[in-house]
Amino acid sequence: MDAGAQSFDNRSPMRAAITEPPLVRWVVTLVSLGFMVIFLVMPLVAVFAEALRQGFAAYLGNVLDPDALAAVRLTLTVAAIAVPLNLVFGLAAAWAISKFDFVGKSVLITFIDLPFSVSPVVSGLVYVLLYGAHGWFGPWLQAHDLQIIFAVPGLVLATIFVTFPFIARELIPLMQQQGTEDEEAALVLGAGGWNTFLHVTLPNVKWGLLYGVLLCNARAMGEFGAVSVVSGHIRGLTNTMPLHVEILYNEYNFVGAFAVASLLALLALVTLVSKSLLEWRFSHELAAMRH
């Protein structure tokens, strides 16, 4: 104890050892802050500035435009379907990969990353090739009067494909690192599979899961490329928010485009703030779990 107290009093040499010269400190801080301002803050400010250029009334008018509202509704619908489905898939895949050994495990791990490495445009085209009028399943779908491409199902499929890895990727390393001992303990204590999952596995990964869901949701709402290919750009019907922004922009309706873009930016900010809020709210529990 005494030795520890001494080294604490005698602090200056230790400080000197881990502190860089002032010049280096300044440069590092300036570079990181400067980058953030130029590449993140300025565009964000620009979005809102452009959107509000003709005043708040014009902004509201643009946001409440029926086509814009339809785009918002469609985006939320697509995300509301794609995110829960990827949540189920991500959990199942991470669970299977980290807790069991099975044939095809390495194939599964490789393929989960596929959407990250493939251009979103290609992902969209693949669905057109499969479900489009001239695609593999096209004739069969037409015969049964089912429309996938240029309709909401196509948007959902493309979004699922693109956002597929987010939750699984977040969970796999976490669950692998945690191993199976907790589950074994629960089993020996008499818990069945469902109880074990609900009370042991899920709480162990809930922060990673939440983070994965937020990322997945942000991407699902903002996805452009894949969705653009399968959408058909029908105003009020198959236009999600990012597509609507593009259409307005191409029509030289800059204020309208930025108004809708500001909604997307707001969604991103809400995501960020809610994540910080949750972390702050549960910081005590988080600290307890990190041991």
Add this chain to the structure above:
Amino acid sequence: MAYEFSDHRSRSRGVAVLDRPHRPAIIDIEETRPPMAIELTDIAKRFGNFTALDHVTVRAHDGEFLALLGPSGSGKTTLLRIIAGLELADSGTLQFKGEDLSRRSAKDRRIGLVFQHYALFRHMTVFDNVAFGLRVKKRHERPTKPEIEERVHRLLRLVQLDRLADRYPGQLSGGQRQRVALARALAVEPELLLLDEPFGALDAKVRKELRRWLRQLHDEMGLTSIFVTHDQEEALELADRVVVMNEGRIEQVGTPVDVYDNPATPFVYQFIGNSNRFECQVMEGHISIAGHVVGASDEVLPNGPALAFVRPHDFDIRSAKGGLGIPAVIRNLFPAGTLLRIELKLASTEQIVEVEVERSHPNPELAPGRLIVLSPRTIKVFPSAPPPLAQIAPPVES
């Protein structure tokens, strides 16, 4: 510590509890013979090419504290996991009080298992951890909320952690976590308690305290316990009987005194307690080390090369002038507690030998550089071809 936990169990088990010997006597364990609790017969288990268990048979009496002792990779943890139902044996039978346990899944075996790293649920408080086994019971078996509360607090008092009921495992010390793990395992009222390296992750002082406390708890609760350890001191101090395992096989089963005094194989001799190993020659019952006759053998041994083992405290050291024995030079002296450890080098073969003598008898002969003679008081000779040495990992360099 008053034992208040299993009142209804002792009732249900009636006379059996009264009949159980408190701690079986050292030698006549076979005569007192309480009913057999767990019987593992001819258990084999392979992981790919690796033979974890090679047809192993282990039995534990009701109320017994059994140690599975062996180096890592000897199969002891696999055996424990097979009993708990976390691993399936490739062949063999597993019976608990006459019932075939292998028919029940791990979930329904009602065995208490304390994991080496405790496997406490991090996101649950100490209270919730202990209550877990009760809360996941089927509705008709589940105790009511006040009952659960009462039982958990009783267990936490038993492990002396009641005031920490609202803490999370991350806020506890290693010894406290271990006691939480134990309370959690005991909450489901197991008849068999399994402990995997229960003291492995604790520092030496906590370890000793917990050891004594665990033994007391075992006796008070009338449990049958099996624990896995690689620490021979732990096994010898704690267990009624020790099962010494090596490479998936059982080398010896016996009381601590038994395995220490009469090791059945060279492996047991080297693994349990310190020992000096010598290449020796047997000729007409006389044992000679480095050309010096050191004793006669009681057993009938074939003439020829053999292996001799001598414990460090089983040597007499005499002055080199005229004494009989193996000449050796003292290299170093290490005073350790009440003992003096002496490191010597045999004059002829340069083999290093370790000897322990009481420090209370100072001997002017004992100084580095002196030439003395060693004569073993007790010597154990194994005639058979020794197993490859690399796998034995001798505790004393020889």
